[in-house]
Amino acid sequence: MTDEPRVHDASFAANESLWDAWTGIHATGEFYDLDGFRAGGVRLRPDEIEMVGDVTGKTLLHLQCHFGIDTLSWARLGARVTGADFSAAAIDLARSLADDLGFPDAHFVRSNLYDLADALDGQFDVVYTSRGVLGWLPDIRAWAKVVAHFVAPGGTFFITEAHPVMDVFENEGVGPAELRLSYPYWEHADPLRFEVKGSYADPEADVAGTEHAWGHSIGEIVSALIDAGLVVEALVEHPFLDWKVDFLVESPDGKWRLPPDHGPGEIPLMFSLRARKPG
Numbered sequence: 001m002t003d004e005p006r007v008h009d010a011s012f013a014a015n016e017s018l019w020d021a022w023t024g025i026h027a028t029g030e031f032y033d034l035d036g037f038r039a040g041g042v043r044l045r046p047d048e049i050e051m052v053g054d055v056t057g058k059t060l061l062h063l064q065c066h067f068g069i070d071t072l073s074w075a076r077l078g079a080r081v082t083g084a085d086f087s088a089a090a091i092d093l094a095r096s097l098a099d100d101l102g103f104p105d106a107h108f109v110r111s112n113l114y115d116l117a118d119a120l121d122g123q124f125d126v127v128y129t130s131r132g133v134l135g136w137l138p139d140i141r142a143w144a145k146v147v148a149h150f151v152a153p154g155g156t157f158f159i160t161e162a163h164p165v166m167d168v169f170e171n172e173g174v175g176p177a178e179l180r181l182s183y184p185y186w187e188h189a190d191p192l193r194f195e196v197k198g199s200y201a202d203p204e205a206d207v208a209g210t211e212h213a214w215g216h217s218i219g220e221i222v223s224a225l226i227d228a229g230l231v232v233e234a235l236v237e238h239p240f241l242d243w244k245v246d247f248l249v250e251s252p253d254g255k256w257r258l259p260p261d262h263g264p265g266e267i268p269l270m271f272s273l274r275a276r277k278p279g
Helices: 004-028 034-038 046-052 069-076 088-100 113-119 140-150 218-227
Strands: 059-063 080-085 107-110 124-130 151-162 192-197 208-213 231-238 270-276
Touching: 004 034, 004 088, 004 208, 034 069, 034 088, 046 124, 046 151, 046 231, 046 270, 059 069, 059 140, 069 080, 069 088, 069 124, 080 088, 080 113, 088 107, 107 113, 113 140, 124 140, 140 151, 140 218, 218 231, 218 270
Parallel strands: 059 080, 059 124, 080 107, 124 151
Antiparallel strands: 151 270, 192 208, 231 270
């Protein structure tokens, strides 16, 4: 959709190598519980199922799908699914998992997100993406153009993701409610670089690499989708996060929040957005 991301090819290659290595860890660890998923059920949150609505018989494209657990969860809810990811290892595992679970028509495509229009034809009733995806992308306007390209007229786009406000704070080596402002809020051309050992799913795993990441403000995300031709129908900000960071504490429901005794101040920790393409 744009030539601009090509300047980030080295960053994309480093991230792809990291995700290829992580896939092997995630396929066998407790975090994703692949054996449990094989036994049945869906790994989608009730609030996202509610916001997306009934997908029975609809075509659904899952962007940045990793190895397809959420993609195949939508298939279990009746959607005709396609997943896309830049990791060859993840796509190979997704294809194998789809065959094992009896979804031979599930389609998985290996592609950098910015190149996906060259690798995949068609438009979809639903385009979906979720949790920990936008930080791997340098150009949010180009991302929004890809999203809009694949949404069919009258179709829906949905994302649930960490809130950009949350991402400005240091999330390792701090105490509960210790909000240490450390990272940019608005989009930045140069990636943030983090030396990584292990995986977010298994910190002790024998993996090392360099993560390249970018931030985007909530205004930039919403404006990019609007400028790409989508109509934003709902934007919900949540006071919880779906994964551990050090300045939050785990609640009885398994979500992570600021500690109850931190005081009256609040910040958004996740957001969910639904948009449609006129048609």
